[in-house]
Amino acid sequence: MKKEICILFAFLMLLKLQAQESDLDLVQLDKTYKESTVDSIKVKAMLALGEYHLDKNFSKARFLIHDAFSILQKEENKNNLNALANAYSLKGIIARREGHHVQSLDNYFKSKTIYEQLKDSINISSLLHNMGMVHRYNKDYRKSIPFYQKSIAIKTRLGNQTYEIASSYNMMGVSYKGIKKRDSALWCYNKAIALFTSIDKEEDIYRAKNNIANLYRIDKKYEEALEIYFESNAYYKKKGSVISTANNLYNISTVYKDLKQYETAMKYADSSLSISKAEGLKGRISKVYLRKSFLYAKLENYKEAYNYYRLFNRTSDSLFNIENIKKIQELELTHEFEQEKLGLELEKKEIKALAKAETFKKRLYLLLFVLALLTAGVIWFLVRKIYKGRALIISEKLEKEEVQKELLNQKIKAKEGEIKSLIADNSMRLSFKEELLQQLKSKATGTDLGTLKQSLDSLIKDLQSQINTESKFSLLQSKVDEANEGFDAKLRRLYPELTKTEREICSLLRLNLSIKEMMTIRGASLDAIKSVRYRIRKKLSLSPKEELEQFIQNL
Structure with a gap:
């Protein structure tokens, strides 16, 4: 007996400690709400307090939730998506309990959109439950049931959602009762009670029992129904x-x-x-x-x-x-x-008052209609003016771009001519080197010193001329770089997989140079140039019908 008393005493002490801990949490939340100067912390506390007071003090809950939502509407707080989604969800609950079903659904949909963006499956499942509640309050019982079923499916998949699953079963039972499926309703209620009992949610157990009492009342088992109602009523008053x-x-x-x-x-x-x-x-x-x-x-x-x-x-x-x-x-x-x-007189006065009110209403509707027309006219005029202004700006911008494009094309063509001239000089330089080599070979063989000296003087003059040609060729790369200013950086940004050699070939293609001219500039063979072109086409993902030169020049 003493052992049983000790166990009971320990259990009661545990409940007391839990209650004290809960009270301390509320005190801390209230302190944070009143003293915090950081909006994100303050809003979080306000929403938590508002959610707690939904069943305890509805007016206070409404004030806290609406005030938190107002803070979240500030520009600097609009990125606090979790809090904003939670606020929309709680506003949906407020509107639903006030009977504003359309407004409630609107808030739920806004909350759901944010939670989908955040990929928050837990809160999405809760919103599906709440949407089912709106349809149930609107007596659209059949439409509400799939919402509860989807909510239960998501929560079951996520795991560790016993309370939320039980709540959905409880409300789904109410919907089944609404379409007169008594057995399905009773099964849902008992399922909810079993789940609530497993996690010791006493208040929710009473809610589910009350729903069973509603079935007793329908079955005209009034004594059983009243017994549950009075027991629940005492509990609700005790808990506030x-x-x-x-x-x-x-x-x-x-x-x-x-x-x-x-x-x-x-x-x-x-x-x-x-x-x-x-x-x-x-x-x-x-x-x-x-x-x-x-x-x-x-x-x-x-x-x-x-x-x-x-x-x-x-x-x-x-x-x-x-x-x-x-x-x-x-x-x-x-x-x-x-x-x-x-007395008939009182009825006549009421009829006159109604007629007067109806006349006033018609005049008011007419006035509102005229104001709506005027507003629509002003809006149309402003929109048309804005549209014309934007069209003019776009037109001027396009004209400027066309002029800039034409200037750029002229510049590229000029540079292209210079480069081709340098290429021609370079070709002559190569030819000269070959000729010089042959002269050296022929004159160095079987020639006396006097004749050899004269030949060397002649070659020195030719070499001096070639040096001048070499100086022209040194300008070639700088001209190419100048013509393609910024193009290499753009290639690196758009196609980072291109190598330096491939980007240089792209620069030459942009100047509309032939393969032969590229061979001369690069000092490369025909096969090497073709191989690089093939790799470039592959990396740019060009189809066989697309011309590489045209694609590069359009970049």
Whole structure:
């Protein structure tokens, strides 16, 4: 017995320590949020606090998340993609709980786009779950189920996602209930409870149990349903989970409605409405208005029934089903009868007020239409003016480029002429060397000294002439480099695999030199030049139909 007491005491102490640790984390986050001057650190703390308060204090969560998003809209913070994606996701949850389903999906899609860019599969799977929630809230149950299934598949593949998988099973069960697949719903709920239990998530276990209680209520097992609801309600109040409390009170109201205990049902509906208004839960507020309308009708207070129906009609973003429409029409007829008893004058005043409001609305629409036309005209004029300005700038730019291109072509042609002239001189130099060699051989054989001296003097003059020709050839490479100024650097940037020799051949091709002229400049054989040309074509990935010279000159 003592051993069991010690074990129980140790377990309670562990829970207390965990709670204290959690409180310390919240205190640290709150301190960071209030004191940090670094936007990235401050925003991270705000989003974490906002996510924590979603079920505890919805109004505070909304403020923190929206304020964090405003900070992220600053130009210097727009590269903080993780925080921005998280903010969009949390804004989606806020909008969904407020009943703004289109806005919610829009935020989810923006968040998903960023997470896909970051290749963050974990958060993508969470967004798929949340998108399923939007479709479920919009009563498009069949469309929501594939979102949950995709989310579960990704989380299962990633591993270590027990809580998220359990949450998706729980919500998928709600969707199955919506399409009246009771067995599938119950299987999902039990699967969720088993997973939540394995990781000791007590609050989520109660949420799944509440969903089973909803099935009990449908099966008219009211006592079993109420037992779970009241147990859950006590837990939610203890934990301060206001949203779960509001939903649970509404569920209790539903049971008493089914039991035809309308006064008791009204009491729980009022409690749910009070919390929902305080937290700004528009979707829940709308449902409670409809519930109170129904209950007042059953209590034969048709005036209040009609008033709450009108409140419901203003806040609801969904259509009633046929059965509810018939009930609403009945309430309207009953209300008209009561109005006649109270006096026709009041009805006439209301009709006049409605007619006046309708007239004002039409005038307002007309004014807005005229303003829209004027705005469209101004925008069209500005766009046309901007377009013309841009077209003029582009035209002037093209003209300048054409002039520069023409000047460059003229310069290249001039350099090409100079180089060809130097090549011709170089060819003459080679011919002269060969002739000189022959003269030396012939005159050195069998010639007396006097004649040899005269021959040498003649050769010296020829050599002096050749030196002048050599000086011209020394200009050849500088002329080639000048004509191809910047071209070698461009080749290195575009085609780094080209060797120095291949780049030099490209430079000569750019000057439209023939293979023979290249042989003369390079002092290379025909086969060597052809081999280099072949390697260049291969590295430039040219097709057989493309001309190498044309391609090089177009670079």
